[in-house]
Amino acid sequence: MKELVLGIDIGGTNTKFGFVDQAGNILGESSSPTRGYPVFDDYLAQLHKQIDAAKAFLGPDIRLTGIGVGAPNGNYYTGAIEEAPNLEWRGRVPFVEKLQAYYPGLPVVLTNDANAAAIGEMTFGKAKGMQDFIVFTLGTGLGSGIVANGQLIYGSDGLAGELGHTLVNVFGRQCGCGRKGCLETYVSATGIKRTVYKLLADYREESVLRSVAFDKLSAKMITEAALQGDFIARQAFEYTGRVFGMKLADTVAHFSPEAIFLFGGLVNAGKHLLEPTKRHMEENMMNIYKGKVKLLVSGLQNKNAGVLGAAALAWQKIGA
Amino acid sequence: MKELVLGIDIGGTNTKFGFVDQAGNILGESSSPTRGYPVFDDYLAQLHKQIDAAKAFLGPDIRLTGIGVGAPNGNYYTGAIEEAPNLEWRGRVPFVEKLQAYYPGLPVVLTNDANAAAIGEMTFGKAKGMQDFIVFTLGTGLGSGIVANGQLIYGSDGLAGELGHTLVNVFGRQCGCGRKGCLETYVSATGIKRTVYKLLADYREESVLRSVAFDKLSAKMITEAALQGDFIARQAFEYTGRVFGMKLADTVAHFSPEAIFLFGGLVNAGKHLLEPTKRHMEENMMNIYKGKVKLLVSGLQNKNAGVLGAAALAWQKIGA
Numbered sequence: 001m002k003e004l005v006l007g008i009d010i011g012g013t014n015t016k017f018g019f020v021d022q023a024g025n026i027l028g029e030s031s032s033p034t035r036g037y038p039v040f041d042d043y044l045a046q047l048h049k050q051i052d053a054a055k056a057f058l059g060p061d062i063r064l065t066g067i068g069v070g071a072p073n074g075n076y077y078t079g080a081i082e083e084a085p086n087l088e089w090r091g092r093v094p095f096v097e098k099l100q101a102y103y104p105g106l107p108v109v110l111t112n113d114a115n116a117a118a119i120g121e122m123t124f125g126k127a128k129g130m131q132d133f134i135v136f137t138l139g140t141g142l143g144s145g146i147v148a149n150g151q152l153i154y155g156s157d158g159l160a161g162e163l164g165h166t167l168v169n170v171f172g173r174q175c176g177c178g179r180k181g182c183l184e185t186y187v188s189a190t191g192i193k194r195t196v197y198k199l200l201a202d203y204r205e206e207s208v209l210r211s212v213a214f215d216k217l218s219a220k221m222i223t224e225a226a227l228q229g230d231f232i233a234r235q236a237f238e239y240t241g242r243v244f245g246m247k248l249a250d251t252v253a254h255f256s257p258e259a260i261f262l263f264g265g266l267v268n269a270g271k272h273l274l275e276p277t278k279r280h281m282e283e284n285m286m287n288i289y290k291g292k293v294k295l296l297v298s299g300l301q302n303k304n305a306g307v308l309g310a311a312a313l314a315w316q317k318i319g320a
Numbered sequence: 321m322k323e324l325v326l327g328i329d330i331g332g333t334n335t336k337f338g339f340v341d342q343a344g345n346i347l348g349e350s351s352s353p354t355r356g357y358p359v360f361d362d363y364l365a366q367l368h369k370q371i372d373a374a375k376a377f378l379g380p381d382i383r384l385t386g387i388g389v390g391a392p393n394g395n396y397y398t399g400a401i402e403e404a405p406n407l408e409w410r411g412r413v414p415f416v417e418k419l420q421a422y423y424p425g426l427p428v429v430l431t432n433d434a435n436a437a438a439i440g441e442m443t444f445g446k447a448k449g450m451q452d453f454i455v456f457t458l459g460t461g462l463g464s465g466i467v468a469n470g471q472l473i474y475g476s477d478g479l480a481g482e483l484g485h486t487l488v489n490v491f492g493r494q495c496g497c498g499r500k501g502c503l504e505t506y507v508s509a510t511g512i513k514r515t516v517y518k519l520l521a522d523y524r525e526e527s528v529l530r531s532v533a534f535d536k537l538s539a540k541m542i543t544e545a546a547l548q549g550d551f552i553a554r555q556a557f558e559y560t561g562r563v564f565g566m567k568l569a570d571t572v573a574h575f576s577p578e579a580i581f582l583f584g585g586l587v588n589a590g591k592h593l594l595e596p597t598k599r600h601m602e603e604n605m606m607n608i609y610k611g612k613v614k615l616l617v618s619g620l621q622n623k624n625a626g627v628l629g630a631a632a633l634a635w636q637k638i639g640a
Contacts, residue, residue, distance in 0.1 A: 083608075132476040146574070148473050148480070155468070155576025156452040157612065165606045166570040177606050250486040254466070254574050256475025286485045286497050288403075292477065 002062045005314035006051065009113065009306025010034060010071040012086040015047055018304065019058060020311035024124035026304060027062075028054040040089045041098070048102050066107045068314030069095060070116030070306055077158035079110050085176060086140075109317045113137065113306060115152055115161065117298070118145025119316060120309030121261055125299030132257045135298060136163070138264035141176070142184035142191070148255055163251060164188070168243055186243040189219035189266055195236045196222055207232035223269040237272040245280025252281070252289050263298035263305060270297075322382045325634035326371065329433065329626025330354060330391040332406040335367055338624065339378060340631035344444035346624060347382075348374040360409045361418070368422050386427045388634030389415060390436030390626055397478035399430050405496060406460075429637045433457065433626060435472055435481065437618070438465025439636060440629030441581055445619030452577045455618065456483070458584035461496070462504035462511070468575055483571060484508070488563055506563040509539035509586055515556045516542055527552035543589040557589055561596025568597065569604035572613055583618035583625060590617075 004019040004027065011034060018029040032050040037043030055064070073084035079096030081087065096108045111119075118135040121127040127135075131150040137143040142164030146153040153160045164184035165177055172181025173194060185191050196209055196217065208225050209217065209232050225233035248260060266273060278295045285293075300308055324339040324347065331354060338349035352370040357363030375384070393404035399416030401407065416428045431439075438455040441447040447455075451470040457463040462484030466473040473480045484504035485497055492501025493514060505511050516529055516537065528545050529537065529552050545553035568580060586593060598615045605613075620628055 130476075132480075148468060148475070149471050151469050151471075153468050153575065156450075156578035157576055159608050160452075160468070160574065160576035162573045162576075162606060162608070166573050167566065167604060170566070170604065179604075179606065182606075246487065246490070250570065251574065253482045253486050254480065254571065255473065256477055256480035256482075258476035284487060284490065284499075286482060286499065286502075288479050288482070 003065050004062050005065055005311050005318070006067045007307040007309070007311030007314065008047075008067065008069045009116070009304075009310050010069065010074075010081075010087075011306070012072070016304065016307055017047075017051060017054070018307040018311070019055070019062065019064070020308065020315075022315060024308060024311075026307060026311075028058045029304065029307065030054040035088065038088050040093050043089075044098055044102075064103075064106065066314035066318045067099065067103060067109070068116070068310040068312065068317065069099070069108070069110040070113040070310040070313070071095065071110060072113060074110045074112040075158040076109070076111040076115065076152075076154050079108075081110075107314070107317050109313055111152075111313055112143070112145075113309070114143030115145040115154075116309030116313055117143070117263055117300070117305055118147055118152060118309075119312045120300055120305055121298060122147060123312035123315060124308050126261065126296060127259065127299070130258050132255060133259045133261065134163075134251065134255065134257050135261045135263060138188055138262060138266040140188065140190055142188045146255065148257075163247075166247055166250070168247065183243070183247050187240055187247075189264070192219055192222055192236050192240050192266060193217050195239050196232060199232050199235050199239065203232060203235070205231045209233060219266050223266065223272075226269055226272045234272065237269060238276045241273060241276025241278075242280045244277045245282075246284045248277070248281040248295075249284035249286075249289075252285055252293055256289060257293060259294035259296055261296050261298045263301055267297055267301055323385050324382050325385055325631050325638070326387045327627040327629070327631030327634065328367075328387065328389045329436070329624075329630050330389065330394075330401075330407075331626070332392070336624065336627055337367075337371060337374070338627040338631070339375070339382065339384070340628065340635075342635060344628060344631075346627060346631075348378045349624065349627065350374040355408065358408050360413050363409075364418055364422075384423075384426065386634035386638045387419065387423060387429070388436070388630035388632065388637070389419070389428070389430040390433040390630040390633070391415065391430060392433060394430045394432040395478040396429070396431040396435065396472075396474050399428075401430075427634070427637050429633050431472075431633055432463070432465075433629070434463030435465040435474075436629030436633055437463070437583055437620070437625055438467055438472060438629075439632045440620055440625055441618060442467060443632035443635060444628050446581065446616060447579065447619070450578050452575060453579045453581065454483075454571065454575065454577050455581045455583060458508055458582060458586040460508060460510055462508045466575065468577075483567075486567055486570070488567060503563070503567050507560055507567075509584070512539055512542055512556050512560050512586060513537050515559050516552060519552050519555050519559065523552060523555070525551040529553060539586050543586065543592075546589055546592045554592065557592040558596045561593060561598075562600045564597045565600025565602075566604045568601040568615075569606075569609075572601070572605055572609050576609060577613060579614040579616055581616050581618045583621055587617055587621055
């Protein structure tokens with residue numbers, strides 16, 4: 001009898017899931033749509049059906065021992081998804097409670113996607129054995145999961161670790177959260193896109209990006225242009241690294257972590273993102289921190305980090 | 321037989337100490353000079369003599385069970401005072417090791433003064449039962465001690481929680497740490513003094529502070545002027561609260577604490593400091609945090625917080 005946990009990663013469009021063993025192998029990976037179910041119960045019924053199908057496919061020789069869920073605005077303490085702007089369900093969705101109805105007696109635990117990424121890094125990635133580290137997920141927004149003293153930092157209400165919403169400039173770019181100048185308006189897939197447009201306005205250099213409309217521009221195109229030496233794209237990464245490095249210096253003064261991990265499509269730019277970020281972080285740090293903090297690509301980069309993180313959360317809950 | 325711990329609070333001028341019971345009562349409070357002993361061993365011999373005298377005064381009916389020490393740049397992990405700019409001893413002083421030679425077998429534990437203040441707040445102050453809170457000590461500089469998940473955050477090297485050295489403005493005021501624009505150059509006894517001088521230059525209003533030379537100006541004078549309605553002094557607190565509140569919003573995004581405690585002479589200005597700090601903190605926070613975080617005067621304000629904090633550290637070490 002093989003013991004497995006189920007890892008569920010809820011995205012705005014699709015919900016990915018998989019059965020994961022203690023070594024981090026994913027079996028029976030599959031997905032179910034998130035969008036298109038304005039009524040949450042309908043979504044969950046469909047998800048449950050897909051999970052059952054995937055489980056049946058794995059045969060009778062497995063035993064499900066727990067379920068971990070990573071979700072935008074997922075709250076570890078309440079087990080609910082709360083006011084997630086990128087999901088169709090309004091208000092507070094008691095996810096754990098409703099999922100548990102399908103799996104009586106099974107431990108179910110939920111957190112937000114960036115916290116799940118941090119637990120995934122600690123369990124299956126490069127943070128094994130580390131007590132103090134931070135994971136940043138660079139996607140549409142900028143997520144962060146913080147581990148200190150070997151434990152995830154949830155704060156008094158489960159909402160700690162929103163580093164994408166620290167302030168770069170109170171008169172800066174409009175943010176989805178309703179304020180201005182949040183870090184994620186600069187450092188994220190959408191942030192670097194905005195930076196490219198600013199630089200196309202500021203500079204006169206030629207660039208392959210001049211022929212692309214704002215609506216069509218993607219972080220992938222910017223990354224590829226940078227890898228090919230495009231001036232504007234390279235400057236965009238330099239600008240991103242300057243803003244990110246400066247704010248990382250503040251975060252280091254809070255936690256003095258052993259390492260900071262970066263995850264997401266933008267991280268595929270490699271040194272073009274890491275080098276300026278590291279340089280500006282070092283420049284802005286107090287002497288006592290200089291040269292100590294590792295800035296690394298996530299060990300789960302280009303893996304199914306969402307499912308692995310959610311599964312790691314379940315394994316942690318079980319106490320394995 | 322009454323069980324007591326010894327709390328030692330090392331300041332730049334004097335070292336205060338006292339024997340503290342589990343309820344936070346200080347017995348046999350005394351002090352020994354810090355300054356004037358360029359050789360550390362001489363300082364420690366003198367301190368030990370004073371401690372022995374105070375202990376003898378308490379009579380034979382007490383038993384010393386542990387020693388806690390709060391020191392500038394004290395490192396919990398190494399037990400050493402490292403490169404403290406305001407002390408006469410250069411380099412790394414192995415404080416715990418040397419003190420232990422005088423008290424064989426007794427647990428001795430050391431941390432920096434702001435961390436000791438946080439543990440004191442948790443043990444004897446208003447943070448009893450809280451799992452997530454931060455203490456700021458506003459003195460010559462700005463110290464901070466952070467508790468998350470009920471534990472002090474030391475970071476990978478014991479140097480976490482230097483929030484006085486987060487950046488307000490990279491082109492800002494020169495800081496003792498060698499950089500520019502650190503929070504403590506604005507929010508501290510010396511910070512508000514610098515702010516008063518900036519405002520005396522910016523404004524034309526009359527002020528009792530116009531007759532005071534920079535070298536003579538103290539935070540206490542500014543506090544008293546503010547309490548009496550002086551325009552410049554009030555504006556100085558408003559300015560301090562604006563800078564502090566803005567950075568507190570970032571810190572809340574890191575930890576989502578239940579409360580933030582302020583300690584130090586400047587806090588005697590009461591609402592003149594707390595009101596603008598709270599207002600600007602709320603203004604700059606993300607919606608999910610608004611109206612949740614308590615901003616409070618320390619429960620150890622105007623008590624011997626240094627000795628109580630160091631003693632609390634010792635009680636914690638013993639596991640009491």
